[in-house]
Amino acid sequence: MAGSFALNTGASIPSVGLGTWQIKPEVVGDTIYAAVKAGYRHIDCAPAYSNETEVGLALKKLFEDGVAKREELFITSKLWSGNHAPEDVPEAIDTTLKDLQLDYLDLFLIHGPIRIRKGTTHIPENLIPTDIPATWGAMEKLYDSGKARAIGVSNFTCKKMEDLLAVARVPPAVNQVECHLIWQQAKLRELCQSRGVHLSAHSPLGEASVLRNPIVAAVAEKLQKTPAQVALRWDLQMGQSVLPRSGNEGRIKENFDILIVPQCTAMRNRLAWL
Numbered sequence: 001m002a003g004s005f006a007l008n009t010g011a012s013i014p015s016v017g018l019g020t021w022q023i024k025p026e027v028v029g030d031t032i033y034a035a036v037k038a039g040y041r042h043i044d045c046a047p048a049y050s051n052e053t054e055v056g057l058a059l060k061k062l063f064e065d066g067v068a069k070r071e072e073l074f075i076t077s078k079l080w081s082g083n084h085a086p087e088d089v090p091e092a093i094d095t096t097l098k099d100l101q102l103d104y105l106d107l108f109l110i111h112g113p114i115r116i117r118k119g120t121t122h123i124p125e126n127l128i129p130t131d132i133p134a135t136w137g138a139m140e141k142l143y144d145s146g147k148a149r150a151i152g153v154s155n156f157t158c159k160k161m162e163d164l165l166a167v168a169r170v171p172p173a174v175n176q177v178e179c180h181l182i183w184q185q186a187k188l189r190e191l192c193q194s195r196g197v198h199l200s201a202h203s204p205l206g207e208a209s210v211l212r213n214p215i216v217a218a219v220a221e222k223l224q225k226t227p228a229q230v231a232l233r234w235d236l237q238m239g240q241s242v243l244p245r246s247g248n249e250g251r252i253k254e255n256f257d258i259l260i261v262p263q264c265t266a267m268r269n270r271l272a273w274l
């Protein structure tokens with residue numbers, strides 16, 4: 001199983017990334033540091049997670065300590081629903097870049113096909129109609145500027161993807177959606193694959209609900225793996241990158257230990273010749 005997937009930009013997205021939603025600001029730095037030391041090269045962030053400043057401090061320390069170089073990491077962030085107005089998009093990425101202490105993002109996503117009034121909270125009274133073509137136009141300008149090396153969307157259904165693909169000058173590189181054994185997204189996966197859009201699985205453990213599934217547990221027992229490894233490996237084998245979140249160092253390593261390392265593949269190929 002490859003350590004990365006190709007994007008339609010020509011870049012690669014690492015197969016396994018660390019989710020940062022719900023990781024408290026006071027611990028997110030140590031969590032990221034442990035994950036990158038364990039081999040993670042993709043961190044999934046968002047201003048909505050209220051911890052990007054602390055993520056930025058951790059990234060700075062990782063670079064200063066020589067644990068990883070900027071160009072070795074793949075950093076994703078997202079445009080919040082209150083910043084969909086085209087004139088607000090450049091300011092939104094600048095704020096995220098400042099908080100993350102970065103010059104560019106590897107991937108910038110429209111967080112969801114939902115728009116709220118600027119500066120308000122995510123409650124039904126604050127919803128206003130989206131204008132995805134206009135917002136996407138502003139995202140394309142960020143791609144042109146190099147501040148976002150790839151642009152994409154999140155939580156887009158088949159219909160919303162088709163609508164966007166019909167008007168996009170720069171096609172979305174990624175659709176990040178909830179995807180796991182219990183919510184398999186077969187139609188959306190087929191559409192994305194046929195149009196060259198990489199599907200990235202958020203909540204790949206279903207916030208741990210997948211781990212309680214008796215079939216997953218039985219497969220894990222048979223393969224001598226953990227339920228989380230079985231769940232994550234399913235996504236990878238379907239061609240999707242995964243973004244598991246854990247605040248526990250042991251489980252961070254466990255969730256990353258689902259790839260066949262290149263040396264093993266090379267060894268297997270060599271044995272196949274004997």
Ligand SMILES: NC(=O)c1ccc[n+]([C@@H]2O[C@H](COP(=O)([O-])OP(=O)(O)OC[C@H]3O[C@@H](n4cnc5c(N)ncnc54)[C@H](OP(=O)(O)O)[C@@H]3O)[C@@H](O)[C@H]2O)c1
Nearest residue numbers: 019020021044202203204205206207208228244245246247
């Ligand atoms: N674009 C979007 O709208 C969107 C929405 C949701 C999520 N996301 C992204 O996707 C990431 C992951 O999704 P998620 O945070 O909803 O949840 P998730 O990764 O599906 O599940 C996280 C839960 O599983 C537990 N867990 C992790 N590894 C485990 C293991 N090996 N064994 C047992 N339990 C394990 C964690 O607990 P411990 O911490 O105790 O290990 C935590 O309670 C987010 O953090 C975020 O970056 C994006």
